[in-house]
Amino acid sequence: MSVGIDEISFYTSNYFLDLKTLAEVQGTDPEKYYTGIGQEKMGMAAPDEDIVTMAASAALPLIERAGPDAVSTLMFATETGIDQSKAAGIYVHRLLGLNANCRVVELKQACYSATAALQMACALVARKPDTKVLVIASDIARYDLDTPGEATQGCGAVAMLVSANPRLVSIDPEVGNYTEDVMDFWRPNYRSTALVDGKYSTKIYLKALKKAWDNFSTVSGYGFGDFSRFCYHLPFSRMAQKAHQQLVRHTKAGLSADEQEAQISDTLLYNRIIGNSYTASMYIGLTSLLENTIEDLSGQRIGFFSYGSGCVGEFFSGTVVAGYREALHLQRHRDLLAARREISHDEYLQLYRHPVPTDGGEHRFEEGTTGHFRLAGISHHKREYIPR
Ligand code: HMG
Numbered sequence: 504m505s506v507g508i509d510e511i512s513f514y515t516s517n518y519f520l521d522l523k524t525l526a527e528v529q530g531t532d533p534e535k536y537y538t539g540i541g542q543e544k545m546g547m548a549a550p551d552e553d554i555v556t557m558a559a560s561a562a563l564p565l566i567e568r569a570g571p572d573a574v575s576t577l578m579f580a581t582e583t584g585i586d587q588s589k590a591a592g593i594y595v596h597r598l599l600g601l602n603a604n605c606r607v608v609e610l611k612q613a614c615y616s617a618t619a620a621l622q623m624a625c626a627l628v629a630r631k632p633d634t635k636v637l638v639i640a641s642d643i644a645r646y647d648l649d650t651p652g653e654a655t656q657g658c659g660a661v662a663m664l665v666s667a668n669p670r671l672v673s674i675d676p677e678v679g680n681y682t683e684d685v686m687d688f689w690r691p692n693y694r695s696t697a698l699v700d701g702k703y704s705t706k707i708y709l710k711a712l713k714k715a716w717d718n719f720s721t722v723s724g725y726g727f728g729d730f731s732r733f734c735y736h737l738p739f740s741r742m743a744q745k746a747h748q749q750l751v752r753h754t755k756a757g758l759s760a761d762e763q764e765a766q767i768s769d770t771l772l773y774n775r776i777i778g779n780s781y782t783a784s785m786y787i788g789l790t791s792l793l794e795n796t797i798e799d800l801s802g803q804r805i806g807f808f809s810y811g812s813g814c815v816g817e818f819f820s821g822t823v824v825a826g827y828r829e830a831l832h833l834q835r836h837r838d839l840l841a842a843r844r845e846i847s848h849d850e851y852l853q854l855y856r857h858p859v860p861t862d863g864g865e866h867r868f869e870e871g872t873t874g875h876f877r878l879a880g881i882s883h884h885k886r887e888y889i890p891r
Contacts, residue, residue, distance in 0.1 A: 504632060505673035506625045507821055509666040510568070512832045513787050514561035515659040515777045516552060517843050517873040519544040520851045522654055528848050529649075536654050541740035541771065545778030546658045547846065548643050549871030550857045551878045554581050554660065555591050555888055558641035559598040560874035562662035564832055565637065569664060571600045575634040576627060577607045578620035580782040582811075583642045584609065585886065587692070594888050595639065598876050613688065614736055615811025616640070617661070617782040618819070624665035625674050632667035639663075642781035645696045648855065652699050655739045657778015661786040670830035671793065672805065672821040679719025679818040681711045688812035695859070704812060705742065709749050711816030712808050716750060719818035727754035730820065731803040732792060733767050736810040737784040740771040746808065769796045776840065785809055793823070794833045801825040842873065 521544050522536035536542050548557070558579065566574070579592030590609035610616040617640035624636035641660035646652030687704035690697045712735075720726060727750070735743035747767050751758050758766075773791040774784060785807065793800065800823040809817045846854070860866045860881050867880040872891065879887045 504667050505669065506628045506667055507665065507669040507674040508621075508663050508672045509635070509669040510565050510664040510830050511661065511671060511786065511790050511793075512561050512564045513659060513661040513783065513790055513836065514557050514839065514874060515546045515780070516548045516557070518547045518549060518846050518850075518854065518871070519776070519843050520547055520846055520848070524848050524851075525654060539741065540654060541744065542654060542775055542778060544776040545654070545656050546780075546843075547656075547851060547854045548658045550854065551868040551870055552872040552874060553585060553878055554583055554641040554643060555585065555594045555598075555886070556872060556874055556876040556878055557658065557660035558591065558639045558662065559595045559876045559888075561641070561660040562595065562599060562637060562639055563875050564835060565662055565664050566599045566601070569635065572602045573635050574601055574605050574637045575631075576624070576636045577601065577605055578624060578636065578638050579607070579609045580611075580616035580620045580638070580640040581609065581642055582611055582613050582616065582690070582781050583645075584611065591641070592639065594886070598888055598890070612815050613811030613813050614738070614781045614784065615809050615815045615817065617786060618807070618809035618817050621663065621665065621674065622678065622819070628665055628667055636665040637662060638665055640782035640786060642783060644779040644781050646699065647696050651701045652697070655779050657780050659777050659780030659783045659787055661780075661783040661790065663786060670824055671827045672789070672823055674821045675723070675819065677719065677723035677819070679715045679717070679722060681714035681718065681816040683707075683711070683814055685814050687814060705745070707812070707814055708736075708742065708810050708816075709746060711810055711814055712746050712750060712818070713753050715808065715816040715818040716753065723820070725820060727751070727756045729804055730806040731766070732770070732796075732800070733806045733808070734770050734785055734788045734792060735767065735808045737771065737774040737788050738779045740775050743767055743771060743788075773836075773840070790836065793827060794831055794836060801827065
């Protein structure tokens with residue numbers, strides 16, 4: 504019996520800022536963003552959307568197909584949590600009408616926690632193959648204005664149904680891990696934006712890749728040549744290109760630049776126009792690969808490198824299942840991305856500065872999201888989520 508990702512669906516906000524607009528205001532060459540970091544656009548959340556509404560919108564198509572009673576556990580991975588105590592997934596559980604016997608939990612370790620959730624979901628399904636686990640990763644990436652991180656913001660959520668005999672990707676049990684206590688990127692509880700040592704974070708990412716790969720290749724016995732494509736954590740698309748170049752060098756794979764690019768280019772397409780979605784970003788990259796690769800990937804093995812600052816890196820692998828195209832949500836994702844509206848720099852600043860009230864009063868939020876759910880307001884410190 505194989506275990507893995509049976510279905511995958513993502514959501515991102517209907518607003519985006521083109522990075523050439525940001526570059527113009529900053530007096531920077533737009534090519535620094537388009538080419539230097541490999542990003543064109545970044546998603547900006549509407550005033551009435553957050554990690555909960557994005558997560559529920561991402562998961563709704565899966566639940567519509569599988570039914571609300573199909574899921575025994577909901578794992579919610581995020582690093583932009585809205586509550587120190589209550590799991591964001593409990594709101595999603597209600598919005599999706601899931602069974603009261605479904606357990607819900609939230610997981611955190613920067614951008615890595617969705618991978619921890621996926622691995623734990625696979626273990627739960629292996630123990631009880633007639634169950635399905637819903638893994639959701641949802642984040643809003645925010646840095647201070649006028650910092651190098653600003654151009655690498657974004658937002659998005661991805662939902663994956665994990666089952667026995669999956670229709671998309673079966674996940675191999677072997678993993679390679681690397682953990683080290685470093686301060687490359689972090690967000691203390693009293694801050695709404697992340698702190699980051701940008702250049703250092705890219706170095707640590709590459710170090711964790713090498714170490715996780717070494718561990719993975721030892722425990723699994725796989726070599727670089729066993730993989731046809733690679734999905735990397737995507738803080739910005741150029742990071743994956745640098746990572747892949749390094750892995751090629753490290754494993755002495757001896758590929759040309761074009762051959763290297765062909766192994767990752769289809770994973771980058773959605774991230775380039777959504778931006779960093781932290782926990783969700785590698786899995787939006789996987790969706791991009793499955794939905795945009797012309798060649799039939801059936802039977803091909805994919806390498807995954809998941810990275811979360813702080814830091815944990817994990818290298819693992821999976822095999823694409825024959826007939827996977829039947830289970831994709833390709834047209835819905837294309838429609839979602841095509842229907843987005845470009846915003847001006849002034850609108851971007853308004854969305855960026857939209858206050859989250861903390862006074863316990865009665866606050867209503869203006870309608871902005873085109874997703875299936877909205878955050879109607881906050882009253883007496885309680886968030887009110889409704890279908891739109
Ligand atoms: P920066 O200082 O603005 O950029 O910060 P730069 O000056 O280094 O330029 C970036 C690249 O653009 C360089 O290329 C330049 O040469 C090039 P490189 O040397 O890297 O190959 N460039 C140009 N190219 C073409 N035309 C031009 C031009 N000008 C310059 N005119 C930095 C970049 C990534 C540091 C910044 O954006 C940042 O701090 N981002 C946030 C941190 C981050 O994303 N780190 C990634 C690793 S950590 C991670 O992935 C975890 C994370 O997702 C969080 C989590 O786990 O929770 C962040």
